[in-house]
Amino acid sequence: ISSLCSTTLVAQDLPSWSNTDARQQLTAFVETVTKEGAGFVEQSKRIAVFDNDGTLWAEQPMYFQLAFALDRLKATQDKHPEWKTQEPFKSVLAGDLKTALSSHENIAKIVFASHSGMSQEEFQQVVKDWITTATHPKTGRKYTDMVYQPMLEVLDYLRANGFKTFIVSGGGIDFLRVWAEQVYGIPPEQVVGTRVKKEFMLNADGGAQIMRQAAIDFVNDKEGKPIGIDNHIGRRPLIAFGNSDGDLAMLQYTMAGEGKRLAVYIHHTDKGREWAYDRESHIGTFDKGLDYATEHKKDGWILVDMAKDWKVVFPEVE
Amino acid sequence: ISSLCSTTLVAQDLPSWSNTDARQQLTAFVETVTKEGAGFVEQSKRIAVFDNDGTLWAEQPMYFQLAFALDRLKATQDKHPEWKTQEPFKSVLAGDLKTALSSHENIAKIVFASHSGMSQEEFQQVVKDWITTATHPKTGRKYTDMVYQPMLEVLDYLRANGFKTFIVSGGGIDFLRVWAEQVYGIPPEQVVGTRVKKEFMLNADGGAQIMRQAAIDFVNDKEGKPIGIDNHIGRRPLIAFGNSDGDLAMLQYTMAGEGKRLAVYIHHTDKGREWAYDRESHIGTFDKGLDYATEHKKDGWILVDMAKDWKVVFPEVE
Numbered sequence: 001i002s003s004l005c006s007t008t009l010v011a012q013d014l015p016s017w018s019n020t021d022a023r024q025q026l027t028a029f030v031e032t033v034t035k036e037g038a039g040f041v042e043q044s045k046r047i048a049v050f051d052n053d054g055t056l057w058a059e060q061p062m063y064f065q066l067a068f069a070l071d072r073l074k075a076t077q078d079k080h081p082e083w084k085t086q087e088p089f090k091s092v093l094a095g096d097l098k099t100a101l102s103s104h105e106n107i108a109k110i111v112f113a114s115h116s117g118m119s120q121e122e123f124q125q126v127v128k129d130w131i132t133t134a135t136h137p138k139t140g141r142k143y144t145d146m147v148y149q150p151m152l153e154v155l156d157y158l159r160a161n162g163f164k165t166f167i168v169s170g171g172g173i174d175f176l177r178v179w180a181e182q183v184y185g186i187p188p189e190q191v192v193g194t195r196v197k198k199e200f201m202l203n204a205d206g207g208a209q210i211m212r213q214a215a216i217d218f219v220n221d222k223e224g225k226p227i228g229i230d231n232h233i234g235r236r237p238l239i240a241f242g243n244s245d246g247d248l249a250m251l252q253y254t255m256a257g258e259g260k261r262l263a264v265y266i267h268h269t270d271k272g273r274e275w276a277y278d279r280e281s282h283i284g285t286f287d288k289g290l291d292y293a294t295e296h297k298k299d300g301w302i303l304v305d306m307a308k309d310w311k312v313v314f315p316e317v318e
Numbered sequence: 319i320s321s322l323c324s325t326t327l328v329a330q331d332l333p334s335w336s337n338t339d340a341r342q343q344l345t346a347f348v349e350t351v352t353k354e355g356a357g358f359v360e361q362s363k364r365i366a367v368f369d370n371d372g373t374l375w376a377e378q379p380m381y382f383q384l385a386f387a388l389d390r391l392k393a394t395q396d397k398h399p400e401w402k403t404q405e406p407f408k409s410v411l412a413g414d415l416k417t418a419l420s421s422h423e424n425i426a427k428i429v430f431a432s433h434s435g436m437s438q439e440e441f442q443q444v445v446k447d448w449i450t451t452a453t454h455p456k457t458g459r460k461y462t463d464m465v466y467q468p469m470l471e472v473l474d475y476l477r478a479n480g481f482k483t484f485i486v487s488g489g490g491i492d493f494l495r496v497w498a499e500q501v502y503g504i505p506p507e508q509v510v511g512t513r514v515k516k517e518f519m520l521n522a523d524g525g526a527q528i529m530r531q532a533a534i535d536f537v538n539d540k541e542g543k544p545i546g547i548d549n550h551i552g553r554r555p556l557i558a559f560g561n562s563d564g565d566l567a568m569l570q571y572t573m574a575g576e577g578k579r580l581a582v583y584i585h586h587t588d589k590g591r592e593w594a595y596d597r598e599s600h601i602g603t604f605d606k607g608l609d610y611a612t613e614h615k616k617d618g619w620i621l622v623d624m625a626k627d628w629k630v631v632f633p634e635v636e
């Protein structure tokens with residue numbers, strides 16, 4: 001039945017990709033694993049994982065989830081008069097982001113104040129309200145229009161070729177799950193991310209919900225990514241996409257599996273259409289990963305040069 | 319496309335179920351949520367979760383995973399001469415299970431000695447070797463033939479009606495994932511269970527694997543089940559199946575969602591064809607859950623009486 005119903009797209013289904021090495025290597029790999037022969041991989045093992053920030057959508061001038069956190073503090077400040085005198089909230093409300101975001105401790109306080117102390121359903125509603133209205137400070141686009149058109153095409157192309165697509169993000173699993181299905185076609189159960197601790201709460205009236213705690217349960221970044229993949233997916237991916245040193249362990253884990261696999265790094269080289277950054281940036285630092293990918297090109301590692309390999313960056317918006 | 323390709327089975331696809339209340343309530347519910355109308359639920363939200371031990375397969379006279387652990391100790395004793403004098407291993411090897419399993423501490427030692435200190439791939443191979451050869455002490459069947467035929471039919475029936483089926487087990491996630499796809503049609507990424515801690519290990523030669531540690535990371539039982547569901551699935555189930563007090567929180571969490579939902583308890587009432595046990599058993603204790611389900615029958619809780627509601631228990635074996 002599955003062979004009757006599946007539609008196999010061909011390479012021209014990546015219209016936003018220039019006909020360069022990157023695209024050719026990607027489509028050659030997909031052809032190898034989907035065609036009968038020595039490289040064939042059965043459909044259930046066609047697992048593709050994608051980092052999110054800087055891989056599927058932009059991440060400058062700050063992680064979009066942090067913009068959400070800051071907006072959320074402003075929106076709820078009336079309920080927290082104490083924030084007027086407490087750091088880092090005082091600086092957030094005064095618009096002094098340099099002070100507000102000056103330490104990991106400050107950022108953690110901002111994240112917990114905006115992401116915990118409510119039920120999962122309440123949090124989901126808050127994210128939904130924000131993501132459907134907030135706009136990017138530089139482009140004026142909705143954040144969900146700051147996704148990369150060529151990557152949307154890769155998601156579709158892989159799914160049309162029998163791959164199951166997963167997000168494996170250092171960002172918050174529950175933040176992503178609210179909109180990933182609509183924007184990327186990736187359902188909640190295929191999103192892996194960083195988690196806060198949660199507690200099951202049973203009410204006297206039979207109500208029951210999951211409450212979000214102000215503590216980290218799991219950090220899905222760096223060496224955490226292979227663990228998150230193992231925990232949620234239970235199979236080694238066949239293809240992995242990332243953009244920073246935070247993805248290196250995930251890509252190495254992928255490539256160390258049996259048979260031919262593919263590791264794809266998106267290199268932010270496009271100052272004109274997007275942002276150009278790598279080794280020196282503290283958002284999306286791409287230093288060790290850049291060296292490793294360059295060194296291992298012959299082993300199936302692909303470096304996507306955004307400026308050269310992508311005809312367009314963002315989707316057309318009506 | 320999906321409506322062209324999906325096959326909707328009807329109620330006669332539950333041939334091992336007697337035409338009693340339990341079956342009628344189940345099929346009436348599925349018809350309600352799949353037919354256009356007030357009770358319709360879109361396909362992406364049709365999440366069905368199943369406890370494993372005592373719900374999808376038998377669990378007497380001991381959890382089958384514990385039988386695996388004991389067999390594993392016996393099979394590896396030559397590498398551990400110290401076990402001849404160390405408890406609980408000494409008792410395991412001497413066949414004195416009463417002493418060996420007399421405390422939680424002993425059981426933990428047995429589980430860690432058999433389930434950790436190796437890579438994920440090594441563990442998967444060990445489980446595969448065991449599950450394809452080991453047989454149940456009473457019936458002589460392979461453990462994978464100790465699954466409940468009526469439940470295999472429920473899995474197929476729900477999937478044919480657009481449900482995504484998940485295992486949510488107190489047992490080990492990695493033990494289950496080895497064989498759940500072949501036996502239940504449930505892929506690794508749809509298995510939720512108890513986990514040991516893991517570590518990502520990168521070798522000098524570029525090899526990379528997940529190593530299993532001798533420590534618990536997450537216990538997917540009781541109040542842990544709703545948390546495990548939230549973590550892995552990210553949506554509240556529409557239907558939940560269980561058999562013991564360990565499933566009560568999962569069933570309550572399911573039923574507290576919006577709209578009509580279904581909670582199904584399998585009650586082990588069949589001494590002749592299987593085992594009969596509930597309140598007093600320390601495997602699959604069914605006490606609070608039995609009271610709760612009885613009290614809430616009018617709210618959509620179903621108590622399946624194995625002796626009356628199931629025409630057959632185990633599948634025919636060639």
Ligand SMILES: [Ca+2]
Pocket residue numbers: 051052053054055242243244246284
């Ligand atoms: Ca990234």
Ligand SMILES: [Ca+2]
Pocket residue numbers: 369370371372373560561562564602
């Ligand atoms: Ca059970």
